[in-house]
Amino acid sequence: EPEVTQTPSHQVTQMGQEVILRCVPISNHLYFYWYRQILGQKVEFLVSFYNNEISEKSEIFDDQFSVERPDGSNFTLKIRSTKLEDSAMYFCASSGSIADSYNEQFFGPGTRLTVL
Amino acid sequence: AQSVAQPEDQVNVAEGNPLTVKCTYSVSGNPYLFWYVQYPNRGLQFLLKYITGDNLVKGSYGFEAEFNKSQTSFHLKKPSALVSDSALYFCAVSPYNTDKLIFGTGTRLQVFP
Numbered sequence: 001e002p003e004v005t006q007t008p009s010h011q012v013t014q015m016g017q018e019v020i021l022r023c024v025p026i027s028n029h030l031y032f033y034w035y036r037q038i039l040g041q042k043v044e045f046l047v048s049f050y051n052n053e054i055s056e057k058s059e060i061f062d063d064q065f066s067v068e069r070p071d072g073s074n075f076t077l078k079i080r081s082t083k084l085e086d087s088a089m090y091f092c093a094s095s096g097s098i099a100d101s102y103n104e105q106f107f108g109p110g111t112r113l114t115v116l
Numbered sequence: 117a118q119s120v121a122q123p124e125d126q127v128n129v130a131e132g133n134p135l136t137v138k139c140t141y142s143v144s145g146n147p148y149l150f151w152y153v154q155y156p157n158r159g160l161q162f163l164l165k166y167i168t169g170d171n172l173v174k175g176s177y178g179f180e181a182e183f184n185k186s187q188t189s190f191h192l193k194k195p196s197a198l199v200s201d202s203a204l205y206f207c208a209v210s211p212y213n214t215d216k217l218i219f220g221t222g223t224r225l226q227v228f229p
Contacts, residue, residue: 004159031215043160043206043219056216091159095215104150105217107159 002026004108006092012114013082021077021111023092032075033093033105034067036060043091049075082115089113118143120209122220129197130228137192137205137223145212149190151181154204154222163205166190177201197227 005024013019025032034046047057049067066078075094079086089112093105121140129135141147148167152160164175171183181192190207204224208217 033216035217042221043208043217045216045218048215056214058216093160104162104165106162107152109157109159 004092004094004106006090006108006111008111009109010112010114012116015084015115016081019079019082019113021079021090021092021113023075023077023108024073025075025092025094026106027073029094029096029106031055031095031105032067032069033095034077035091035093035107036088037091037110038085038088046077079113082113084115087113087115118209118211118218120207120218120220122205122207122223124223125221126224126226128226128228131199132196135192135194135197135201135225135227137207137225139190139192139207139220140188141190141207141209142188143209143211143218147212148210149181149183150208150210150217151175151179151190151192152206152208152219154206160206163192197225199227199229201225202227 007022032049035043037043045058047061048055064080068076089110091110092108095105096103119142123138150165151163153163154160163179164173166173166183174180179194181190183190204222206222207220210217
């Protein structure tokens with residue numbers, strides 16, 4: 001069964017450093033997402049991406065964040081200068097099409113980001 | 117404001133008994149509603165969705181959910197719980213004209229043998 005994969009599973013970084021979180025969505029999917037979950041809190045939407053551009057973003061997704069689909073398979077989230085409060089589990093998700101019936105989003109296992 | 121509420125942090129049920137995990141939502145327009153389950157060290161796994169049509173929707177692993185528009189609820193149910201159902205369950209809503217998911221805080225289901 002196809003699945004979303006994410007690397008690394010755990011990333012430790014120093015405050016102020018740049019990190020790139022990587023995701024490989026399901027191969028025939030068209031829509032890509034990033035969510036995060038701070039420990040003990042709810043899962044929060046960050047950004048959605050379609051046709052090589054951001055389709056929607058939340059207030060959390062400020063200028064420190066960027067997303068990219070550098071090739072036909074990877075989807076990345078970059079945090080330019082990490083802050084302590086960026087420590088969280090980051091989930092990538094993908095879905096097929098929302099043309100006629102809403103397609104559910106498939107989630108990866110997550111990357112735990114720890115900012116020291 | 118658009119939101120999802122899961123009023124119970126934890127639900128405990130004996131194996132073989134029916135279970136209910138509650139969810140209410142607040143969105144404008146017709147919502148798309150989802151349930152996801154999270155096992156330890158795993159991502160969120162899709163269980164079921166309501167888009168339109170029958171208020172009772174059936175999903176994976178014997179789970180079902182009932183959409184109640186007047187009560188703005190979407191409770192998750194299963195007639196007979198299994199120990200292996202023990203996990204963290206998230207209700208989510210996608211407001212009209214957007215594809216982002218708004219999640220509830222999650223409910224931990226504990227099924228005892």
